[in-house]
Amino acid sequence: MVPVSFNSFQVLIEGKFYNDMHTEVLDINKGECTYCLVDTCLSFNPFVEHLHERVRTEKTLKSEFYKYVLDKFERDTCIDLDMHPENAENYREMLELIYSILTPPILNEKEFFWALSTPVPDKIFFSTDAFYEFHTNHHSGLHAVNIGKGELFSQRQKRFIYNLILERFYGFSTVTKNELLFAYTDPESNLSRYYNIQTNSQFVNIKLNGELPEINFDTVEPYINDYEGIEKLEEMLPLSNFKFEGFTVITLTDVTLPHALESIRNELVNHSNKEKEQYSLVLESLKILSENPAIEFGLLPFLTVNNKLIFDTNECSQSVLISSAKEFSLAEETFYAITEDYKQNPRPVFFRSLTDEKVLKHPFLNVLKQSGIKSYGIFPVYYNKKMAGIMEVYSYEEILLYEKLLSKLQTAIPLIAQLLQNSIDQFAARIESVIKDKFTSLQPSVQWKFNEVAWNYLKKGSKKKKNQDIETIVFDNVYPLFGAVDIRNSTIERNSALQEDLKALLTIIMETLTVLKGHIHLPLIDRLIYKCEEWFEKVNGFITTNDELMLDTFLHDEVNPFLNHFRQNYPDERVIIDRYFDALEEENGLSFANRRNLETSMQLVNTSINHYLEQVQEDVQESFPCYFEKFRTDGVEYDIYIGQSIAPDKVFDVLYLKNIRLWQLKSMAEIAKITYGLADQLSRPLQTTQLIFIHSNPIDISFRNDERRFDVEGAYNIRYEVVKKRIDKVLIAGTVERLTQPGKIAMVYFNQPEAAEYQEYIKYLQEQNILTDDLEFLELEELQGVTGLKALRVGVNYEIALEK
Structure with a gap:
């Protein structure tokens, strides 16, 4: 086996040209006017010290490479230089060597967001093509997410400076990491994207001028992460006593998808928004996860009353199917039948296009098509193996690769299940609250006593036989206050309304019988009119409960059968007879008008x-x-x-x-x-x-x-x-x-x-x-x-x- 020679590696390094690296100076501060916060010096010295340490400790072939780079820095007199960011091009070869050592060789500069900055991050002087393009195109639209409201760039710099001083000189390692979360709206997709910007201060040395003050961690801890408290730190540690030398390494990572998941998780944990706003924020996070501006989402928790699904709630308004069904008046019975059927047989269903044939086969799709939707999918969501609701995926365009979309959403499904279950639990709690408030005597002021007695009952139940008696809840030596607001003469008012209604009913009967008498010659009609007149006189005076019952018997046994006969057999008389039967309707009939009004x-x-x-x-x-x-x-x-x-x-x-x-x-x-x-x-x-x-x-x-x-x-x-x-x-x-x-x-x-x-x-x-x-x-x-x-x-x- 041929041994690897460093010479060949050296040739490779020297022959590699980083044409995708930029030495143009980029301002980080977005145009904010800043002053010199601390004395700084842009230098290679800390990096050279790092190379000496690596040469001393490295046991692999890498040590040869470190020696080569160290030799380059020392031979080219790049030590003890006080550089300026504008002159970075003069040191391109050294900067490229730094990049070679600090990053994996296989990284593509067109995709890797990496840069070098001044010791206190202010100006970028060396960056990858990806970082340069991103800064040029999006820097003005970036806004910080995880910083204090109203915090200025100079205040963030002070936090960076003091965090580093406290860590290096006092060993306060609990300070916040040098990370910032930034967001911007992608102009092409109109979706938010999130980036984590991390500053590595490994190659920054801090020199002290004068004596170091004694500081207790408990004294400074309240001010470390409070930018409004930085002034206190300046009193304890004047920045004029320190000088920063070296450079910082800045990396930028796209964390859009993890942040979208974290946003959903935070909404579930913090409950900082009302339920409707919470749903809107979760739906927006799902849209970000999809990375497709054409895709929309809907959520529908399965809320039930007495095991029957209900949909007329704020939570259900986040479903496009529900909103479309209401807008285009889908028959309520049809809608309930569809949802109940789906609940019995839950399964993923996706329609890439809503064609006439599909609408004919699935009529509920018609309201979606009327809303302009062209693709629609339903996916059951389970919580503890029980269906908590559905997630909808829809678009006003046709969606083709929905399988890829679902793979992106898999990590979010458990969070969606928790959200839907929260809605179910909160709805049940609201129902229970109404029942407690409206139908039972239990109130918060005495709830503690019921809890106490219930717990004692449960404790005894674990030790004794079942069906033991629960102790009586007693409050002794309490002062009573009684109040009554009574409707004056309510009994008289009821009797008066009853009399007026009965007189109105008897008048209608007599008018109806009189009309029938002109067309139908039956002596029985005169008898009924006579009995009605008798009842009218009796009702006009004092009427007892017994009288009311007897009148009901007269109507039920004599008047109603008589008029029903003629209504069924004499079509010409139906209109006048219907007037009487309409008056008997309790909800809107004339014979109940006064009682209804009362x-x-x-x-x-x-x-x-x-x-x-x-x-x-x-x-x-x-x-x-x-x-x-x-x-x-x-x-x-x-x-x-x-x-x-x-x-x-x-x-x-x-x-x-x-x-x-x-x-x-x-x-x-x-x-x-x-x-x-x-x-x-x-x-x-x-x-x-x-x-x-x-x-x-x-x-x-x-x-x-x-x-x-x-x-x-x-x-x-x-x-x-x-x-x-x-x-x-x-x-x-x-x-x-x-x-x-x-x-x-x-x-x-x-x-x-x-x-x-x-x-x-x-x-x-x-x-x-x-x-x-x-x-x-x-x-x-x-x-x-x-x-x-x-x-x-x-x-x-x-x-x-x-x-x-």
Whole structure:
């Protein structure tokens, strides 16, 4: 075997011409005006020192090459030179030797982004063709991604300088690497591309002028990566004490694809954006991964309610199939059938072109074709072996090499699966939150207690037999507050609406029978008209529940069969008879109009009250956590419980009770004004009354698992509940006047100190023009088992706008 001679390698090196290397000076700073931050000297000395070390330690054939290069530098007197970037061409041979040593021989200068710069990176003086072309064409469009907002080029240079000083002189090796991430928009594809720019300072020596100050790492650590704190470092380490000698090596790496994946991963981890924005950013990253501006993506999580797919959500709006189906009115039943079928038989499906034949075979493609889409693909996405949704790939052009595209996306699929599963979990959490808020008594203020009891139950279950009883959840010594907003005379209003509807129905029947009488001669018609007139008189007076049932029987057994017969057998009479049957329709029939209007009005009142209470609950909880429970009646009632046992980690004081009592009185005034302001929106006039029950002594409450709500505990506490239930219709003693009146707030109490406290609140709210100056002190009638009740009653000022 012929031994390798270094002479042949030497000839090869000397004979190689780097025509693709540039010595033109390139400014890194993008035109920003900078001043000399530190004394610098562009020199080969550090590199020559490196060559001496390699010659001394290298045991392979490379040592001959290092000796050859070292000899060239020493023979050509390239040591102790103070070069200028503009004179780089004079040292081309040396620069090419540096390139030969620092880079693999097989690299292509037209593809490798590599350059040499001044000791503190400012000017590029030697670069590969690839680096030079990239800088020339794209440098002005580059923008840094991973630096502080508003950070200037000079500030980045200072960070570089101080990082190097702290590492070389103090051994602070935890400083940030000299890497920057830059991005620009490719003008041809209009897609973002990302590049990592790394600065190697191996061939930079730092000379110290004077003594080195003593510095503790803990002192400087807060300022190392905070460009706004660089001034502190300048005070500790003046740059005039240092000189940088040598050169830096800069490499630029295309990290577009890894960065796109990292962007998706960050969106999943940080949750810094709302769900819709998160989907948009992920779709943009997929587009970058595809490296094809003609390709678009869609994502569709499989959200379900009771195991049925639903699509009318923000998450689903990121699917082109969903948006096209809505835009071009694809039949909902057809769409659901298609998606359910796909869910049962998931598989990748790709249509390179949407031809008429394919549309005929797959009708759902028609809406996509109408949207201008020419290629479309569906790919199932699985999370833990269960399908979480689909990814769509589509284009307004025909896609040919979709297999190559899918290979690029493989690394992103697990992240997409996590995103879709997050949407499924978040949707389920929203459903659960609504259920908890609207249908159960469990609230955040008491959730901790339920968690505690549940954990104790689980711990016991692992040690004892199954089906053990769970402990009762009790809160002792809590102060109760009760409030009721009632729709005045709701029973009378219902009876009135019923009467008006029944009279309207009877009138339609009599009009219908009268018309039929002119065409059909049957004495039975006169009898039915007579019975309707009797019912009309009865309905016009007081009608009982029994009367209502008997009237329904009359209609069902006599009127309906009679008119149905003529509707089926006498086509000419169908129009007039249909008018009667149309009136029976509960949703829009004339015979339910007044009851519908009443129900709509009551719903508007109650919804407005509930909406207000839901909005202010956060304010109620802010000072001290409390339990707040609403009940639907003909109006809205609520219980509030506050005390130390509700929030054991926070010190309770009576001042929190006083604060919530003041809030309750003021909120009642605001509710009265809200319902008063609804008058123009109500199809039937309704008024509300406002009632507060003042109870100074604490009580105990426990959670009843059977009814899923809290109830009072103990005989004494039950008395509170009894009084609360009986005062809604209480009369003023010696009169027939109800305590609760529209436009008023009534406060029921037992003891004078309770009244005195509320008098202070009333006076304060009167001065705020929220309540009127008409406070009444009232004695109340005796109720069954309850005596000694008194009340305060005061008016609400409707003319002055209340504070929100």
